Amino acid sequence: MTLLRTMDLTATGMSAQRTRMNVAAMNLANRSTTRTAEGGPYRRREVVLEAVPMEGSFSSALSGAMGKNDEPVGVRVATIQESTDDPTLVYDPGHPDADAAGYVAMPKVDSIAEMVDLMGAARAYEAGTSVLSTVKSMADQALRIGR
Amino acid sequence: MSIAGVTDIRPTAPAAGRTEVGSSAKSGDFAAQFEAVLTDLGNTAQSADATSEGLVTGEVDIHEAMVAMEKADLALRVVGTVRTKVIDAYQQLLQASGG
Numbered sequence: 001m002t003l004l005r006t007m008d009l010t011a012t013g014m015s016a017q018r019t020r021m022n023v024a025a026m027n028l029a030n031r032s033t034t035r036t037a038e039g040g041p042y043r044r045r046e047v048v049l050e051a052v053p054m055e056g057s058f059s060s061a062l063s064g065a066m067g068k069n070d071e072p073v074g075v076r077v078a079t080i081q082e083s084t085d086d087p088t089l090v091y092d093p094g095h096p097d098a099d100a101a102g103y104v105a106m107p108k109v110d111s112i113a114e115m116v117d118l119m120g121a122a123r124a125y126e127a128g129t130s131v132l133s134t135v136k137s138m139a140d141q142a143l144r145i146g147r
Numbered sequence: 148m149s150i151a152g153v154t155d156i157r158p159t160a161p162a163a164g165r166t167e168v169g170s171s172a173k174s175g176d177f178a179a180q181f182e183a184v185l186t187d188l189g190n191t192a193q194s195a196d197a198t199s200e201g202l203v204t205g206e207v208d209i210h211e212a213m214v215a216m217e218k219a220d221l222a223l224r225v226v227g228t229v230r231t232k233v234i235d236a237y238q239q240l241l242q243a244s245g246g
Contacts, residue, residue, distance in 0.1 A: 004218050011211055128210070129210070143225065
């Protein structure tokens with residue numbers, strides 16, 4: 001596994017964390033959205049990540065089939081899942097989307113949990129940048145051997 | 148059980164590849180290999196170019212563009228180091244024949 005591969009690998013992780021941030025931002029932005037194209041209030045979305053071998057090379061397929069774990073494995077977004085939780089009912093008779101009893105179905109988005117998710121994604125992204133700068137300095141040092 | 152047979156094959160495969168590279172280098176193919184490396188460098192630089200273009204149009208994330216540029220930079224420096232080494236070796240050979 002060369003240093004360039006390590007950089008590619010780290011980049012996949014950083015892209016995945018960017019998606020997590022986007023989804024957390026989307027959830028926060030829509031936490032009082034009562035109308036969607038599918039009807040009903042907005043439903044909270046969640047990112048599902050999965051490990052994928054870097055570039056489907058023969059050697060990675062072979063070592064995967066033989067149960068060896070020495071091939072680089074990147075990450076990608078498998079799916080962005082909609083939560084199936086029931087919406088929260090809030091009493092607000094003046095709201096245009098209130099039902100006959102005066103209750104409005106509001107998205108079940110926990111702002112605190114979303115903020116924690118956002119911070120987790122930001123920290124993981126930061127970890128990716130640290131890996132990249134370490135890779136860079138390793139490459140610099142390796143090139144210095146020849147001088 | 149059948150897997151045990153396959154495991155034995157694996158370490159010999161890269162070794163065979165390595166001898167091939169070595170023998171082709173011995174037969175004076177270094178220039179061709181260096182040319183291949185240069186073509187590769189060109190590709191890396193081109194992809195860096197494309198990603199920085201994508202960064203401006205908003206299609207590519209900052210980190211992807213930075214990684215592509217960093218890779219191009221690293222590849223360029225590696226090629227530069229190899230070139231310096233090759234020219235050094237050539238000059239030493241010239242000195243050996245001259246004096």
